[in-house]
Amino acid sequence: MAPIFLRFTRLPASIRSLAIRSIKPFHSSARCLDVYKDVNLDTFTKLTQTNHRLVLVDFYADWCGPCHQLSPILEKLCSDPNIKSGIGGLPVDLIKVDVESDVGGSLGQQHKVTSLPTVFAYREGKPVSHFRGAIPQNAVLEFLKAV
Secondary structure (H helix, E strand, O other): OOOHHHHHHOOOHHHHHHHHHHOOOOOOOOOOOOEEEOOOHHHHHHHHOOOOOEEEEEEEOOOOHHHHHHHHHHHHHHHOOOOOOOOOOOOEEEEEEEOOOHHHHHHHHHOOOOOOOEEEEEEOOEEEEEEEOOOOHHHHHHHHHHO
16 A cells, blocks of 8 residues: 555645645644642642743632632633733633642641632742632733733
């Protein structure tokens, strides 16, 4: 059996040009959403150290009503590929940290979380901004534009 490129060149010119136009180039695009739940310290450090993404860290608790209001907003915005950070146009990932877990409790203390929900934005391994409380979707969009 002849190699594929030899079989391709034996096709009539009209079919060959049609086949060439129908070949789509392969490309890779950034994933539009990664939601990380129940992360350990190593995973948290690795995820927040990324240079090509903005990482939102959502400190929450299961009993917290405002946390349940904010979580779907964050997940919806992070899943939209058109939503990018304002500085650098980076795609956005979301890390959810339950402050009632051992790891979440220590991360909450390190970040001086005093109220829930609290969301930190990490860029290039450093927290660049944060907000507290359940804010509406348009306020979260403004926050993302500012970071």
